[in-house]
Amino acid sequence: xxxxxxxxxxxxxxxxxxxxxxxxxxxxxxxxxxxxxxxxxxxxxxxxxxxxxxxxxxxxxxxxxxxxxxxxxxxxxxxxxxxxxxxxxxxxxxxxxxxxxxxxxxxxxx
Amino acid sequence: xxxxxxxxxxxxxxxxxxxxxxxxxxxxxxxxxxxxxxxxxxxxxxxxxxxxxxxxxxxxxxxxxxxxxxxxxxxxxxxxxxxxxxxxxxxxxxxxxxxxxxxxxxxxxxxxxxx
Numbered sequence: 714x715x716x717x718x719x720x721x722x723x724x725x726x727x728x729x730x731x732x733x734x735x736x737x738x739x740x741x742x743x744x745x746x747x748x749x750x751x752x753x754x755x756x757x758x759x760x761x762x763x764x765x766x767x768x769x770x771x772x773x774x775x776x777x778x779x780x781x782x783x784x785x786x787x788x789x790x791x792x793x794x795x796x797x798x799x800x801x802x803x804x805x806x807x808x809x810x811x812x813x814x815x816x817x818x819x820x821x822x823x
Numbered sequence: 824x825x826x827x828x829x830x831x832x833x834x835x836x837x838x839x840x841x842x843x844x845x846x847x848x849x850x851x852x853x854x855x856x857x858x859x860x861x862x863x864x865x866x867x868x869x870x871x872x873x874x875x876x877x878x879x880x881x882x883x884x885x886x887x888x889x890x891x892x893x894x895x896x897x898x899x900x901x902x903x904x905x906x907x908x909x910x911x912x913x914x915x916x917x918x919x920x921x922x923x924x925x926x927x928x929x930x931x932x933x934x935x936x937x938x
Binding site: 719746748753754755756757758799801803810811813814815816818 | 827829832857864865866867869872914916918927928929930931932934
């Protein structure tokens with residue numbers, strides 16, 4: 714059974730601070746996605762990483778896929794209150810199903 | 824980009840009644856759709872995988888007779904919660920794979936409340 718461990722599950726920090734969310738697995742994924750979900754809405758795709766070692770940037774968000782394609786991180790620089798939300802990582806299994814992390818509830822205090 | 828339209832967004836029903844949730848892929852063909860259930864402050868839990876023209880594959884512990892899935896066309900999949908009970912109250916979300924972007928596009932979700 715493939716598992717994806719996401720940490721931390723809850724993070725509350727002040728505006729302007731940096732943070733990193735991690736997703737780790739013992740399994741290899743063909744790709745890994747990061748999503749952000751607002752209350753009462755479906756998840757919205759932020760980025761997909763496919764190649765081992767890949768780094769993608771989305772404004773103040775930096776996503777990295779591990780060399781072995783078993784882990785990934787999301788780093789937010791100078792967090793803003795608008796970054797508040799639930800962040801989810803999901804790894805794509807060979808049958809196209811997504812293996813989900815538990816999610817990180819992020820609160821940025823002004 | 825790929826869009827999945829999910830309706831209704833909210834529904835309140837009485838115990839014992841059935842509720843149908845629809846998901847439509849608006850600008851692409853979704854041969855496979857996934858149905859999830861999400862409890863407050865938790866991650867998504869896969870209920871079933873729906874394939875166009877064939878029977879859905881249910882995850883362990885999900886009652887196929889209670890959660891009826893129909894995927895009759897490449898753009899429409901439906902989830903019917905039959906004989907709903909208060910414990911079925913939850914947030915239900917569908918998604919389809921966007922082959923172009925390697926990602927998955929999600930519907931906006933349906934908040935089901937059974938009273």
